[in-house]
Amino acid sequence: MRTIIKRKDKKALLKYVKKMHPYDIIEALNALTLDEQELFYSLLSEEEIGRIVAFMEPEKAAEVIDDFDLTKQKNIIDTLELDDAADIIVYLDNETKLIEGLEKELHITQVLKYDEEKVGAHMSDAYISLSLGTDIKAATKNVIQKAGEIDVINHIFIVDSGNKYKGTVELRDLVRTKAPALIDDITEFTPFVFASDDIEESVHKMKNYGLHEMAVVSEELELIGIITIDDAIEIYHEESVDDFEKLSALPDTKTKGVIKSAAKRLPWLFLLLVLSMPIAIATSRFEEVITSVAVLALFQPLILDAGGDVASQTLAVTLRLLSKNPKKALRNGGTEILTGIINGLGLGIVAGIVSFIISNVIGITEPFNVSLVVFISLAVTVATGPIFGLFIPLILDKMKIDPAVASSPLITTLIDITSVVIYFGVATLLLGVI
Numbered sequence: 001m002r003t004i005i006k007r008k009d010k011k012a013l014l015k016y017v018k019k020m021h022p023y024d025i026i027e028a029l030n031a032l033t034l035d036e037q038e039l040f041y042s043l044l045s046e047e048e049i050g051r052i053v054a055f056m057e058p059e060k061a062a063e064v065i066d067d068f069d070l071t072k073q074k075n076i077i078d079t080l081e082l083d084d085a086a087d088i089i090v091y092l093d094n095e096t097k098l099i100e101g102l103e104k105e106l107h108i109t110q111v112l113k114y115d116e117e118k119v120g121a122h123m124s125d126a127y128i129s130l131s132l133g134t135d136i137k138a139a140t141k142n143v144i145q146k147a148g149e150i151d152v153i154n155h156i157f158i159v160d161s162g163n164k165y166k167g168t169v170e171l172r173d174l175v176r177t178k179a180p181a182l183i184d185d186i187t188e189f190t191p192f193v194f195a196s197d198d199i200e201e202s203v204h205k206m207k208n209y210g211l212h213e214m215a216v217v218s219e220e221l222e223l224i225g226i227i228t229i230d231d232a233i234e235i236y237h238e239e240s241v242d243d244f245e246k247l248s249a250l251p252d253t254k255t256k257g258v259i260k261s262a263a264k265r266l267p268w269l270f271l272l273l274v275l276s277m278p279i280a281i282a283t284s285r286f287e288e289v290i291t292s293v294a295v296l297a298l299f300q301p302l303i304l305d306a307g308g309d310v311a312s313q314t315l316a317v318t319l320r321l322l323s324k325n326p327k328k329a330l331r332n333g334g335t336e337i338l339t340g341i342i343n344g345l346g347l348g349i350v351a352g353i354v355s356f357i358i359s360n361v362i363g364i365t366e367p368f369n370v371s372l373v374v375f376i377s378l379a380v381t382v383a384t385g386p387i388f389g390l391f392i393p394l395i396l397d398k399m400k401i402d403p404a405v406a407s408s409p410l411i412t413t414l415i416d417i418t419s420v421v422i423y424f425g426v427a428t429l430l431l432g433v434i
Contacts (some may be wrong), residue, residue: 001013001016001017001028001032001040002032002036004016005032005036005039005040005043006036006039008039008043009043010043010044013040013043013044014043014044014045014048017044017048017052018048022051022052022054022055023055025052026052026055026056038067041064041067041068046072046075046076046078046079047079049064049065049076049079050076050077050078050079050080051079053065053076053080053088054080054081054084058087058088058090058091059091061088061091062088062089062091062092065077065088065092066092066093070094070097070098073092073094073098074098074101074102077089077098077102077104078102078103078104081124081125081126082104082107082108082111082123082124082125082126082225083111083121083122083123083124083231085104085108086108086111086112086121089108089112090112104125107125107225110224111123111225114195114196116199117198117199117200118195118196118197118198118199119193119194119195119196119197119198119199119202119216119227120195120196120216120224120225121199122199122227122231122235123195123216123224123225123226123227124225124226124227124228124231125225125226126149126150126151126152126226126228127150127155127156127157127213127225127226128142128143128146128147128150128153128156128157129156129157129158129159129223130142130143130156130157130158130159130169130183131158131159131160131161131183132158132159132160132161132166132182132183132184132187133182133183133184134182134183135179135180135181135182135183136174136177136178136179136180136181136182136183136185137179139156139169139174139183140174140175143156143171143174152212152213152228152229153171154170154171154212154213155168155169155170155171155190155212155213156168156169156170156171156174157215157223157226158183158187159222159223162222163222163223164220164221164222164223165192165215165217165221165222165223166187166189167187167188167189167190168187168188168190168215169183169186169187169188170188173186174186190209190211190214190215191205191209191211191214192214192215192216192217193205193214193215193216193217193227194216194217194218194219195216195217195218195224195225196219199235200235202214202227203227203231203232203235206227206229206232207232212228212229213226213227213228213229214226214227296370296373296423296424296427298358299351299355299374299423300420300423302351302374302378303374303377303378303381303419303422303423304415304416304419304420306347306378306381306382306385307381307382307384307385307415307416307418307419308385308411308412308415308416309385310340310343310344310382310385310386310389311385311386311388311389311411311412311415312389312411312412313386313389314336314340314385314386314388314389314390315388315389315392315393315411317332317336317389318332318333318336318389318390318393318394319393322393322394322397329390329393329394330394333386333390333391333394336386336389336390337383337386337387337390339386340382340383340384340385340386340387341379341383343382344378344379344380344381344382344383345379347378347379347382348374348375348376348377348378348379348382349375351374351375351378352371352372352374352375352378353371355370355371355374355375356368356370356371359371366431369430369431370431372430373423373426373427373430373431376426376430377419377422377423377426377427380422380426381415381418381419381422381423384415384418384422385415388411388414388415388418389411392410392411392414
């Protein structure tokens, strides 16, 4: 491709890239210099540039489009699907001027008014709609004419004379139906979502109904767009990354620059540091018991880690259920707590036996009591872990706060505080150190 670009052979370059998938083109461009990339785009038509930038991250696509004059920018944007165009426009320098006069001006303006968490911000106009009363022959001819402009035509969306959504027709049913017949005869009502609905819930709805495309309607039930399986995959990916960031106490993994990245993470790290201080305070309260029975310090990491691990497991299960069925998350709580108790007893017995053996080997005077301390502490700590992992996200969800902010570091820190108090408190009682 570099050779063709250097020759400035538009015809050869167009023939070359048309055989390639946009993703492969983008990968090939990464191996070129900035000057070669600039020359590459200057040799392509607006339509071909639009095909490529649609597969880029919106910020990167905006950087490419920003290099062209306003007229060419508009021509490129007009080749994009509605949701792709809206995503890119917000990153362009001359957003207002660019929207004015676009073929999709009204629709793009409508998409941009929705928050990112709403369906309306992600809806596409890449669909074919037909009106009730349309003859099968006319419907088939209409679909054939528009098929080249639409990537996915598994379903044709049906509306009435007032553009009210009435259902869908599968392409295979349309092809199989013989005239004379009307589109009404093969129309089936399929689920839809409102543009103001939460996007995550809508994606789950698509999955539950096994749909590749779902109608998006206004409050008046007018068909205004669709959500596609591509949108669903992208949203799932973004949400997974977002939840990973929150679970890791990272506010934003996309932050550019060392200073900005450090500045965004520092408050979270400071919060965790403050929350960790009670561990040191609690430990200092039990200095005497630690000094008297030094072997207890050997098992402290075991007690702390086990509780945090179990809490994190319950947290993961709870967050998954909350995203699908909040009521089921609470019902599953009993199972999680019971599992924690069983695991706690099992781990406690094993740890108690091991601590008894070690205490005998190193000559501790009360090996049985030491092993009993380890057994009780580990059993109670592990049984307590699921309670934190269950109720913290549930409480946050009730408070309308994203439960994913109940990050593993946060819950682990709380468990550590609890574990220290349980461990050394039991040691103080059973070993008789005052």
